[in-house]
Amino acid sequence: MATLKTIRKRIVSVKNTQKITKAMKMVSAAKLRRAQQRLMGARPYAQKMNELVSHIAALAPSSAHPLLGRREEVKKVEFLVLSSDRGLCGGFNGNLLRKVERQMVAGKQKYEQIQFSVVGKKGRDFFVARHLTPEQTQTSIYDTFNFAQALNMAAQITEGYLTEKFDEYYLAYNKFISAISQEVVTIRILPFEVHTTDTQTSSENYTPEYIYEPSRAGILDALLPKALATTIYQAFLESIAGEHGARMAAMDAATNNSREMIRRLTLQSNRLRQAAITKELMDIVNGAEAL
């Protein structure tokens, strides 16, 4: 049976925890707002880039550039997993990593070799615990992530693709839906998806062949790495915003839970106090009667 003193101690401790979760929630909310602004700012560029790539890809034969068109035999695939560095953000990492693990297990039958790289400490720890070794691990890069870094990563991935380290490259991350919801998505970023939909040839959307300056090959060489970097950059921003959103939601839930816990404990402590008073009173009354 809990004594009054231990219950009161617990109330104090829960209150302290609540203070922390509340503060973390506020910090996350502020960070989320900033991340969201960045994400919104990057959207027009990403959208234009996608339009451009799909225009060109629709016109150019897939043999126009090695990054276009799928390889006939897909033997090796690589995943890049964007997990977070910090925890306390609900199912943010768990959902992502479990899905990736499932996909890798499922892919074992389809492909000869599956490798992966990981960004974020949580992802690293997850795979270390499963005795899986990533090709590459990067941690603590979110805070300073910019487009130049995305370009670097794109160049590395392109290099790996051209030297046939892998035949397809996938990116797995949390897509930012709203402040309180994220969706785990896996997208193929290499080779580029060539859309050959017939709807695009309708008269209104008809795209005449471009004049390329300096040349089509030159343009593709300049455009495709940038397009790849844009996709990566966008995914990073989505993941960052998603992480803060997830943490905010988790901390909000934790704050509410501790409020409920405090309420229950206070009730319990009041009952105990009342019981103690009643008992004492009875003792006094009994004692008085005995006289």
Place this chain on the structure above:
Amino acid sequence: MAKIKLEIVTPDRRVLKEEVDTVTLPGTYGELGILPMHTTLLTELGNGKLTYVTGGNTQTLEVQGGLAEVIHDQVTVLADSVT
């Protein structure tokens, strides 16, 4: 006279979205003047000045690398950075 829809975006933000009369782009091989009814064009950009004219006013932006697409009187500049 017909207008050109000019849109300039960088990886971080949309810099400009405006209707203009003419645009001059800093191509890798020299400046490119774009007037309405220009043919569809896709070009790489070098470092240099991008100028556009709206109602007699000339505006200049400094562009560092990127790509530009001209299609149906719509000029889209995907610049690496703009100052």
